[in-house]
Amino acid sequence: MNRRIFLARTGVSIGTLTLGSTAASAATEGDEARRFVVDRRGLGSEADLEVVHEMDPVDLLVVRATEERLEDAGAPFAPDVRLPAEPHAPVDREPAGDEVGTGDGFRYQWDKQDQRIPEAHEVTRGEGTRVAIIDSGIAAGHPDLEGQVNLALSRSFAEDGYGVGAPYGGTHGTHVAGIVAASDETDGGVIGSAPGAELVDLRVFGANLESRGGDVPPGYWADTYMGTVMAALVYAAEIGCDAANLSLGWTWRMRQEGWGRFWGKVHQRVGNYARGQGTLHTHASGNWGESLQFNRDETDSSQTAGGITTSATGPVGFDPETEEYDEPPYSPSTYTTHGVGAIDLAAPGGKGGESQYDDVYNAIALPQFDEDGEYLGAEYGYAFYAGTSMAAPQVAGAAALVKSAHSEYNANQVRIALTRTAERPDEYExxxxxxxxxDTCAAVTG
Incomplete structure (x- = not known):
């Protein structure tokens, strides 16, 4: 198979992006001043409302309307929350050797080696399961993802006029998708945890065309909204996804009063619906190294009811030739957010340190646009990335394997299988x- 190889040799962003902890309200900014999330149960007539997203199973709407119109209707509502994309500065890396990307990619996948994925595949490869990737888009034409994406069920929530099955919003979603379900049947490529699973591309991030020539590389996504993300998760549950991965890398602390109280109820309603439908949703905890310690005054957007919030770990000094390292793959990454009561599981996300070999190696696809914004295709390849964005899909892939091995399990039982077989290292907090x-293999075989 003819492969066009692209390697990130000069730097890799930790987690690719962080959607900042300071979320901008869409009710206070220019033309976006009329975007709200509304509880449909208290809404009478929907006249004069421009519906952006309908979430019928949970009686929620994302609309454009005046605040006065919604106040007159008497329905509970809150401004939708814009989630701005804020890229990390690249970190220095040791240059990769010429052999990287031209041979067996598995040798660089310390994450899959550590999780004993080939051993788990002796039980199941994830057949009969479906995983939603709520992200920037999946490059369905990448050699390691061909045939893995159900395009008929895939859907764009990004409101930018582009479709699905391509990295319109950047390469992030392709890397995440590869961690979950990259094919193990390609020549010289990488593998995912559950290559037998079916992927669904639910794109919530649009193309950031204004980034060309600016501070943000064109592979990065544009802003999205919390209401858009909630709509995508509801849809994932509607179509019977066994897992939905949200490697969004953002955290919004919400005080349990006013609009924050409303948003807490939205998260609970959406999360409970997904769980009831059998969809286990996995979340990246964020990449700014701070505590997400849960308290009774605030809730966190990554702590959606029934989900698994994931922190990141990674080795130090991994050698692809010997498969040895100076510090183990379960050592905490310095950038990962953390907190007792806030983190559910830790998983391989990459160290983000001096050597790229300590990061997570998987598929990428760099989108190309002309000056008029027409999509021209993508450059396919592989790269080392680090972040909680890379840790969460490890859990989503493991969930698909557990569900495949135990088709009778509901979402809670899959969650229990993952948490019961995990172990806390004695040498770290x-x-x-x-x-x-x-421990993916233990969850599947235990």
Whole structure:
């Protein structure tokens, strides 16, 4: 198979993006001043409302309207929250050798080696399961993802006029998708945890065409909204996804009063619906190294009811030739957010340190646009990335394997299988681990 190889040799962003902890309200900014999330149960007539997203199973709407119109209707509502994309500065890396990307990619996948994925595949490869990737888009034409994406069920929520099955919003979603379900049947490529699973591309991030020539590389996504993300998760549950991965890398602390109280109820309603439908949703905890310690005054957007919030770990000094390292893959990454009561599991996300070999190696696809914004295609390849964005899909892939091995399990039982078989390392603080460090093979075979 003819492969066009692209390698990130000069730098890799930690987690690719962080959607900042300071979320901008869409009710206070220019033309976006009329975007709201509304509880449909208290809404009478929907006249004069421009519906952006309908979430019928949970009686929620994302609309454009005047605040006065909604106040007159008497329905509970809150401004939708814009989630701005804020890229990290690249970190220095040792240059990769010429052989990287031209041979067996598995040799660089310390994450899959550590999780004993080939051994788990002796039981199941994830057949009969479906995983939603709520992200920037999946490059369905990448050699390692061909035939893995159900385009008929895939859907764009990005409101930018582009479709699905391509990295319109950047390469992030392709890397995440590869971690979950990259094919193990390609020549010289990488593997995912559950290559037998079916992927669904639910794109919530649009193309950031204004980034060309600016501070943000064109592979990065544009802003999205919390209401858009909630709509995508509801849809994932509607179409029977067994897992939905949200490697969004953002955290919004919400005080349990006013609009924050409303948003807490939205998260609970959406999360409970997804769980009831059998969809286990996995979340990246964020990449700014701070505590997400849960308290009774605030809730966190990554702590959606029934989900698994994931912190990141990674080795130090991994050598692809010997498969040895100076520090183990379960050692906490310095950038990962953490907190007792906030983190459910830790999983391989990459160290983000001096050597790129300590990061997560998987598929990428760099989108190309002309000056008029027409999509021209993508450059396919592989790269090392680090972040909680890379840790969460390890859990989503493991969930697909557990569900495939135990088709009778509901979402809670899959969650229990993952947390019960995880272990907390004695040499590191519990605040990084929740129930422990993910053990995919043990969850499948135990």
């Amino acid at each position: 519990n605040k990084y681990y929740g129930s422990g460090y993910l």
